[in-house]
Amino acid sequence: MLTSFLPPVHAVVIGASGGIGSAFVDCLLADPAVGTVTACARTPVQTAHAKLTHVTLDITDEASIKTAASIINEPSLVIIATGILHGTNGLTPEKNLRMLYADKLTQYFAINTIGPALVAKHFLPLLPKRGKSVFAALSARVSSITDNTLGGWHGYRASKTALNMMIKTMSIELARGWPQAVCVGLHPGTVATDLSAPFRGGVAVQKLFTPDYSAAAMLSVIDGLSVLDSGNLFAWDGKRIEF
Numbered sequence: 001m002l003t004s005f006l007p008p009v010h011a012v013v014i015g016a017s018g019g020i021g022s023a024f025v026d027c028l029l030a031d032p033a034v035g036t037v038t039a040c041a042r043t044p045v046q047t048a049h050a051k052l053t054h055v056t057l058d059i060t061d062e063a064s065i066k067t068a069a070s071i072i073n074e075p076s077l078v079i080i081a082t083g084i085l086h087g088t089n090g091l092t093p094e095k096n097l098r099m100l101y102a103d104k105l106t107q108y109f110a111i112n113t114i115g116p117a118l119v120a121k122h123f124l125p126l127l128p129k130r131g132k133s134v135f136a137a138l139s140a141r142v143s144s145i146t147d148n149t150l151g152g153w154h155g156y157r158a159s160k161t162a163l164n165m166m167i168k169t170m171s172i173e174l175a176r177g178w179p180q181a182v183c184v185g186l187h188p189g190t191v192a193t194d195l196s197a198p199f200r201g202g203v204a205v206q207k208l209f210t211p212d213y214s215a216a217a218m219l220s221v222i223d224g225l226s227v228l229d230s231g232n233l234f235a236w237d238g239k240r241i242e243f
């Protein structure tokens with residue numbers, strides 16, 4: 001239960017039709033502290049609930065983001081649960097420099113960096129001036145430059161690292177007008193979703209999370225955040241990940 005926000009919480013989940021995004025929606029709908037949940041996605045979430053509103057939003061289309069923001073009022077929690085690691089058009093994490101292609105890098109940055117940045121552009125000004133508010137975007141542990149000892153996955157790593165810098169920079173600007181607001185990145189762990197499916201063969205069973213478990217864990221982290229945490233990256237267990 002979200003106890004650190006002024007009730008009722010108005011939560012917005014962007015990427016609500018994905019594995020983790022839909023789990024966030026379910027967890028928030030079950031929370032008595034949450035008054036409304038706005039589920040933003042390219043296609044409507046297949047859930048009906050009295051607290052749930054569906055809004056069309058394509059993270060690669062700024063006009064779509066702006067239109068969605070125009071019908072949302074003072075969300076105290078905004079979660080961006082979008083991201084891409086591989087795709088049907090041949091996009092796959094690079095094993096070496098020979099696999100780098102401009103169009104693939106562009107796709108990584110469009111979805112993992114530019115999309116969330118444009119969401120922030122239109123949604124951060126909507127945060128309430130009074131009480132705690134949180135803007136959180138899914139990043140990844142492999143975005144950490146400090147933690148990178150294996151190499152590879154150039155485009156995904158770099159796009160999520162760029163997202164971290166966006167979060168850090170936005171947190172500084174946000175604090176000037178919204179002193180109780182928190183802006184963070186979240187690492188969900190390795191979650192059993194389509195994003196991780198081709199790459200989780202060597203993951204121990206106890207370290208492969210269900211979407212519901214990961215979403216609930218990250219909401220717990222969100223509930224424990226203060227303004228002193230703004231601009232940082234946190235794992236699902238609450239531990240800070242160095243950039």
